[in-house]
Amino acid sequence: MSESAPILSPDTTRALITRYKTRLKTGGEALREAYEARPLTDPILKGRSHLVDAVLADLWQDFQLPAGASLVAVGGYGREELFPCSDVDLLFLLDSEADADLEERLAQMIGLIWDIGLDIGHSVRTVAECLDEAGRDVTVMTNLLEARFIHGNRQLYDAFETDLRGLLNPGQFFKAKRLEQEQRYTRHNETPYSLEPNCKESPGGLRDLQLIGWISRAAGFGTHWRDLARHSLITDEEATELRELERFLQHVRIRLHHLTGRREDRLLFDHQEKLARKFGYDATETRRASEVFMQEYYRTAKKVTQLNTILLQNFGVEFFPNRYPAAININERFQCVRELLDVRDEGVFDRHPSALLECFLLLEQRSELKGMTARTLRALWRGRKLINAEFRQNPTNRALFLRLLQQRRGVVHELRRMNQYGILSFYLPAWRRIVGQMQHDLFHVYTVDQHILQVLRNVRRFMVAEHAHEYPLLTRICTGFEKPWLIYIAALFHDIAKGRGGDHSKLGMKDARDFCEAHGLEEPDTALVVWLVEHHLSMSNVAQKQDLSDLEVIQRFATLVGNERYLNALYILSHADIRGTSPKVWNGWKGKLLEDLYFATQRLLRGATPQQALGTPIRQEDARNLLRYYGLRPGTEDTLWDQLDTVYFLRHDAEDIAWHARMLYFRVETGEPIVKARLSHVGEGLQVMVYMKDQKDLFMRLCGFFSRLGFSIADAKIHTTRHGYALDSFVLLDPGQELHYRDLINLLEHDLTERLATHAPVDRPAGGRLSREVKHFPITPEVSIRPDERGQHHIMSVTAADRPGLLFGVAETLVHYGINLHTAKIATLGERVEDTFLISGPGLSQDAQVLKIESDLLEKLAV
Known part of the structure; x- marks a missing residue:
């Protein structure tokens, strides 16, 4: 390699860039046109690979690279699957260390490859270096496993390929790749059902299929699905299905690249509707075209994960055949093999269809079983179609299904498995329609079936003593609830x-009623399940949108639930349902609202007086005890409390009442604003108290200030004392979860006090960017102003897409019209806000004025 050759001149380099850039562009456009005329995956993927091969081979000649080197395609490019905007993985394979001349040539060639528009990943290594890296890093081994010769020294490449094959340990490679998949699943939340999945990396994506291909290559089983069938690792039918699934995912990725013009593998909301049209999906009366398309995507991803599981188990048996003891018989239908449930023979389900449910019951009952063997899964998948109307009407099968819900362990795990392998869809026909169905309400982040299973998981978690520390009250209620499996049934049907x-x-x-009656539930149990399905949203709606200090609200809710059994069941289901929508939607503050409503209703159902039901005397007594604990003498609080009415004590809990008293008892008549903040005692976030002489635009000022700091207001209690002071309380959250709340307390107290004391100009929040979800699934804003039942105040309800400064805009409008704000109930559900305000003002008695206020608010809320 010591021979010298001239480096290309600048003019020659520019000419080469123009020539090859044009060639790649022309070739790429021709491939795209051919694909759009006749969408086939092989011609475009192989076509781009061959186009790049030819360009790189010519460049190799242009740079007169030495005879002792080879140009090798690796990774996806190596297996001739080059997507329209994928990067090109290259290995420059050398027979010995590069000298200065070769290093310079390679550097210039690599730079020119970038200049002509190819996004490359490259390495320059000798054979020995390749083998050393591959031995230490399974990712490198995987890349090299798919190596393909392009140009240069063929003998060098053949020797490299032989040496690499000798280095490879298929069993160790299999274990490493399976672990790698588990880590990838964890990175992508272990589910194929994200609303914006990555079609390459998410579970059920192309990477799951590629992993099977890598292991197959490593074991020498071949490079095509039919090769796996020939080795009896899958059936011919499964091989055909795998190829169809692979083609669908390839089409998705190809069209994503064409649509975005870049290497984009995420099915973002921005692209889903356009992709749906490319695939020929149309909207229905109840669903967007994108929802129809995404349901097909989820079903594909689900099948991919099924077949991936079957193949990985089969590979495990091939690589480690003698690791486990002989089979142990369980009954005449099943046995235990390697800690897995195995059918005694593959005709079991044909002879005993009830075994399709029995196998899941055995997994729940026998803790030593860690799953099912591949042949059991395959037989299960084939046998699912035996679940027909006759099967569903069979009393034995109905009893088996109920027993599945009544077990002490494994209920959710096995229901997930039943969903994964199609059993649930066949047993509950209504379930089939929600599998993979998206929910574009901007606060659910799961498909309907996955949301329901998540709710079931939450209910189940309340039943397990090991998790009692998470939600002690709910665990206590659940463990004392007779027939908790009734709540599982309600959860199964609440969104079906x-x-x-x-x-x-x-x-x-x-x-739900049809199911309960068909499965022989007693009428009281059926009535409870049906009632829970009908009213599963009632408790969360009351807790988040109505005034829990209003006795009439509590009385209406108590009348709805009727008794403690119904109250307990609804509380459990409501809590689990909200937590099962999205990590963003649930927070400790929402949990406290549900808990407050639960206890107030419980007291009323137990015969408490109205004041006792709302807990006013209890709160005052608890607050006094807290003040004594902090060392304040009896009566210290009276100066402040004499200025506070019953409504104040109804709207604040004992912790807050005591905190306010400790901060204010010695300055009730202060002339300066007082701002105090602390970490919330009910969950994440900050509690902020503002006390000062009342002024009409105070709420607007506070909203502007908090918005400028990046906080969202989770709750606001606006109170005016008898002597004309505002005592306002807020719960603030950081939507981005980026703030360190404790570090901000002193800053917030100092800056807000200064701004209020100096009558600084109102902070006007900067207009923030709308989320992509809101852009693609907009919410039509709604405003309603109506008198309350007593006729003393008005209730204003606002529904809109969340955005920075929204609450400020509402407050500004109220100030403009001279409207007094008494309390604000803030409910943020993902990207949707449903806020309720208790207001008063002389203009609210005039219909024309109310209409004007509503119109102005709608204009501000429009996005």
Whole structure:
């Protein structure tokens, strides 16, 4: 390699860049046109690989690289699957260390490859270096496993390939790749059902199929799905299905690249509707075209994960055949093999269809079983179609299904498995319609079936003593609840009618009643399940949108639930349901609202007086005890409390009442604003108290200040004392979860006090960017102002897409019209806000004025 050759001149380099850039562009456009005329995956993927091969081979000649080197395609490029905007992985393979001349040539060639528009990943290594890296890093081994010769020294490449094969340990490679998949699943939240999945990396994506291909290559089983069938690792039918699944995912990725013009593998909301049209999907009466398309994507991803599981188990048996003891018989239908449930023979389900449910019951009952063997999964998948109307009407099968819900362990795990392998869809026909169905309400982040299973998981978690520290009250209620499996049934059916059009709660009631009656539940149990499905949203709506200090609100809710059994069941289901929508939607503050409503209703149902039901005397007594604990003498609080009415004590808990008293008892008549902040005692976030002489634009000022700091207001209690002071309380959250709350307390107290004391100009929040979700699934804003039942105040309800400064805009409008704000109930559900305000003002008695206020608010809320 010591021979010298001239480096290309600048003019020659520019000419080469123009020539090859044009060639790649022209070739790429021709491939795209051919694909759009006749969408086939092989011609475009192999076509781009061959186009790049030819360009790189010519460049190799242009740079007169030495005879002792080879140009090798690796990774996806190596297996001739080059997507329209994928990077090009290259290995420059050398027979010995590069000298200065070769290093310079390679550097210039690599730079020119970038200049002509190829996004490359490259390495320059000798054979020995390749083998050393591959031995230490499974990722490098994987890349090299798919190596393909392009140009240069063929003998060098052949020797490299032989040496690499000798280095490879298929069993160790298999274990490393399986571990790698587990880590990838964890990175992508272990589910294929994210609303914006990555079609390459997410579970059920192309990477799951590629992993099977890598292991197959490593073991010498071949490079095509049919090769796996020939080795009896899958059936011919499964090989055909795998190829169809692979083609669908390839089409998705190809069209994503064409649509975005870059290497984009995420099915973002921005792209889903356009992709749906490319695939020929149309909107229905109840669903967007994107929802129809995404349901097909999720079903594909689900099948990919099924077949991936089967193949990985089969590979495990091939690589480690003698690791486990002989089979242990369980009964005449099943045995235990390597800690896995195995059918005694593959015709078991044909002869005993009830075994399709029995196998899941055995997994729940026998803790030594860690899953199912591949042949059991395959037989299960084939046998699922035996679950027909006759099967569903069989009393034995109905009893088996109920027993599945009544076990002490494994309930959610096995229901997930039943969903994964299609058993749940066949046993509950209504379930089939919600598998993979998206929910574009901007606060659910799961498909309907996955949300329901998540709710079940939450309910189940309340039943397990090991998790009692998370939600002690709920665990205590659950463990004392007779027949907790009834709540599982309600959870299964609470959203099962989503997407049908109409009220899903009402439609789901019928499905739930039919199920309960068919499965022989007693009438009281059936009534409870049906009622829970009908009213599964009632408790969260009351807690988040109504005034829990209003006795009439509590009385209406107590009348709705009727007794403690219904109250306990609804509290459990409501808590689990909200937590099962999205990590963003749940917070400690919402949990406290549900808990407050639960206890107030419970006291009323137990015969408490109205004041006792709302807990006013209890709160005052508890607050006094806290003040004594902090060392304040009896009566210290009276100066402040004499200025506070009953409404104040109804709207604040004992912790807050005591905190306010400790901060204010010695300065009730202060002339300066007082601002105090602390970490919330009910969960994440900050509690902020503002006390000062009242002024009409105070709420607007505070909203502007908090918004400028990046906080969202989770709750606001606006109170005016008898002597004209504002005592306002807020719960603030950081939507981005980026703030360190403790570090901000002193800053917030100092800056807000200074701004209020100096009558600084109102902070006007900067207009923030709308989330992509809101852009693609907009919410039509709604404003309603109506008198309350007593006629003393008005209730203003606002529904809109969340955005920075929204609450400030509402407050500014109220100030403009001279409206007094008494309390604000803030409910943020993902990207949607549903806020309720208790207001008063002389203009609210005039219909024309109310209409004007509503119109102005709608204009501000429009996005």
